Amino acid sequence: MSNKHQQTDVILIGAGIMSATLGALLKQVAPNMNIKVFERLEGAGEESSNEWNNAGTGHSSLCELNYTNEMPDGSIDIAKAIKVNEEYQVSKQFWSYLVDSNLLRNPQEFIMSLPHMSLVQGEKNVTFLKNRFKALSNNPLFEGMDFSDDPEKLKEWIPLIMNGRTIDQPIAATKIDSGTDVNFGALTRKLFTHLENEDVAVHYKHQVDEMKRADDGSWELKIRDLEQDRLEYHRAKFVFIGAGGGSLHLLQKSGIPEGKSIGGFPVSGLFLVCHKKEIVEQHYAKVYGKAPVGAPPMSVPHLDTRFIDNKASLFFGPFAGFSPKFLKTGSNLDLVTSVKPNNLITMAAAGVKNMSLTKYLISEVMLSKEQRMEALREFVPDAKSEDWELVTAGQRVQVIKDTENGKGTLQFGTEVISSADGSIAALLGASPGASTSVSVMLEVLKRCFPNKIKEWEPKFKEMIPSYGISMLENPELIRELEHSTRKSLSLEHKKPEYTA
Structure with a gap:
């Protein structure tokens, strides 16, 4: 492979939300970095990131009961809920920065304000939800959450669910208006349009067949142009595998010990x-x-x-x-x-x-x-x-x-596997995935570019004001960021007009 290759700094495999996010971050902190993207399908965001292939939930633990576990003593462990919520806040901050910088336009095309609710039935489940509400509502990240076990109130909140319902057991719900619906497919496509405007070479209908480490530690990739039915050879100092379910096979092809087993x-x-x-x-x-x-x-x-x-x-x-x-x-x-x-x-x-x-x-x-x-x-x-x-x-x-x-x-969950020398990383797993993409890709940068992080930190803080700060210890910052991101992303607590 080494006798005829095209040299680049970074290769991103897969044109989903993760590669889009990593590319966008890198272009902000290192604008002169040469980046190439290779995607097997015809366009960006066609697999897991596509709007018809996921639930579109801006995962922030506002409604997902599996992020809060009931302990043997009846208390509620909210550690994971806090982590997921904080990571989603990071994503919203980065998207807001891109919108405010005119690098992404029309945010309402990829994110909408939408109440998030949890609904349970049965005495045991209602008790759990009430305890969960108490544990979360005292936390500034979950400010504004309401609880009700009154069927009449629930009819106001969720008329379609309550219409025709026989109330023969306790029923309860929590509601918070600061939730979102996210079209990750649209967001992914917008990010790739931005990357192409930043001279990132995006190659669709290109499949990575093989990869191996070169003597100098870089990576040599054999890539098949599916449209022209020809082979290409590329070399990069850093490779990111963000190919959704396809990442595991590519990780195995790399042969790194961290991917074994x-x-x-x-x-x-x-x-x-x-x-x-x-x-x-x-x-x-x-x-x-x-x-x-x-x-x-x-x-x-x-x-x-x-x-x-x-x-x-x-x-x-x-x-x-x-x-x-x-x-x-x-x-x-x-x-x-x-x-x-x-x-x-x-x-x-x-x-x-x-x-x-x-x-x-x-x-x-x-x-x-x-x-x-x-x-x-x-x-x-x-x-x-x-x-x-x-x-x-x-x-x-x-x-x-x-x-x-x-x-x-x-x-x-979502997991990053990276080599000891930081020359290659792969993203595996599923939910909350896309919602936490910015935090996950920041983790990739820390692991794989450790010598650059100090240099890049000022830009990180400009793009993500909470970077390096405990949001829980700064409730006023949480409120400020909630206000600013809602303004930047055109999020309003009102029901939009429905289009048939």
Whole structure:
């Protein structure tokens, strides 16, 4: 590979939200850095980042019950909720900076203000939600959260969910108006337009076939131009693998020891979607419930208002399922070919540990549309099958690794794997992923450019005012940033006009 290669500073593999974010950060702190992007598909944000392949939740722990665990003594552990919330605040600050700098335009095309709610039924769950509300509402990051177990108040908040409902057990909800709906596909495309304006070379229909480390520590990549059916050879000092479910195979091709024994478990999903205006107009929130016993965290049921291409619709789901593909456009051999001698034991251990999860996913696959409608009717009692259609969501690959909890532990979340010398990094995992993309990519920069961080810090602080500061210890800063980001991103606490 080394006899004919094109030299560059940075190669980003995959044109999703993570590569877009990393590229945008690098162009701000090192504008002269030469960056190339290679994407297998025809455009940016076509896989996990695409607006039809995820729930579009600006994950900030305002409604997601799986980020707050009930402890044996009945108290609520909110540490993860705080972490996710702070990381989303960082994302909003960076997006605001780009908008204020005229590098991103029309923020309402990728982010909308939308109340976030949690809804539970049954005495035990209502007690949990009330304790969760008490734990969170005393925290400045969750200021403005309301709680109600009054059915009449809930009819005001969520009329579509309460219409036709028989109240035969306690029911309660929390509501906070500072939540958001994010079109990550639109955001990704806007970021790549910005990068191309900054002379970043973005190559679509290009697939990375091989990569190896050169004698000088840089990386040599063999890349196939799928349109011209020809091979290209590129060399870079730093490579970032942000290819969604495809990242695991590319990480394995790198051969770095940090990637050995890492495995992946694919989870697919489906949403029920309603476009009917008279139904859509009755609901204005993201309403999250509790996941069924045995379900993965990403399968928490929720009924969401979504704004895509200036049109409002309702999403319900996700219904989890199993497919051996690692990408929606992947191969049925993805799972099999990801099993290597160095991760075989880890994968086998995960298989034994997660038999109940596998059975659950297969049972979800076997559901008929009417069975899925019955699940929807737990949220919307009057839902009619003809008003809803099934949409296949994107594939997610959960990380499997050996931890202190034993071999083959299934990880739910987002994880960065990087080489010891910082010359290559890969992003694996799923939710809260896109919402925390800026924090995750800042972590990549710290790991992979340690000698540059001090030089870049002033710019980080300009772009992200909370950088290096504990937001919890500065409640006034939280309020200031909430106000400024809402203004920059054109977020208002009002219901927009619906477009049919």
